[in-house]
Amino acid sequence: xxxxxxxxxxxxxxxxxxxxACKLVEKALxxxxxxxxxxxxxxxSTRMDELLWTYSDLSFIPHAITPNTEQGLKVLIGHDNxxxxxxxxxxxxxxxxxxxxxxxxxxxxxxxxxETILVAGRKRYQIYRKQGYNLDYHQL
Numbered sequence: 006x007x008x009x010x011x012x013x014x015x016x017x018x019x020x021x022x023x024x025x026a027c028k029l030v031e032k033a034l035x036x037x038x039x040x041x042x043x044x045x046x047x048x049x050s051t052r053m054d055e056l057l058w059t060y061s062d063l064s065f066i067p068h069a070i071t072p073n074t075e076q077g078l079k080v081l082i083g084h085d086n087x088x089x090x091x092x093x094x095x096x097x098x099x100x101x102x103x104x105x106x107x108x109x110x111x112x113x114x115x116x117x118x119x120e121t122i123l124v125a126g127r128k129r130y131q132i133y134r135k136q137g138y139n140l141d142y143h144q145l
Contacts, residue, residue: 010112012113012116023052026115031061031066041096042096043098044082084099094111
């Protein structure tokens with residue numbers, strides 16, 4: 006069963022939430038995991054794409070927005086596509102439960118202090134708990 010961790014930042018803007026996701030990507034890459042970042046729409050996918058190229062002067066994270074035919078990428082971003090195999094770590098930046106959640110060993114739910122994000126995150130937390138998932142919660 007997928008292990009799910011909630012990461013809740015103190016800010017209430019999308020940029021801070023995307024930066025938090027970048028940090029999670031770096032940690033997951035250090036563990037040699039394949040990562041899929043699920044967003045709510047193309048605009049967010051594009052912002053995440055741009056941020057992964059620019060957020061740190063000390064790191065280089067090869068990645069692409071799906072669908073993509075490039076081989077060997079460990080980080081993919083998508084909003085309306087099922088992730089390709091292999092599936093190890095899912096970062097959910099949408100307000101929905103991804104339909105493909107069970108394909109992943111681990112998932113991070115990344116939230117911020119915006120009311121709509123928090124409310125949707127609390128609902129997902131309750132659903133996951135009722136379904137018996139192992140949940141972790143990190144207030145940052």
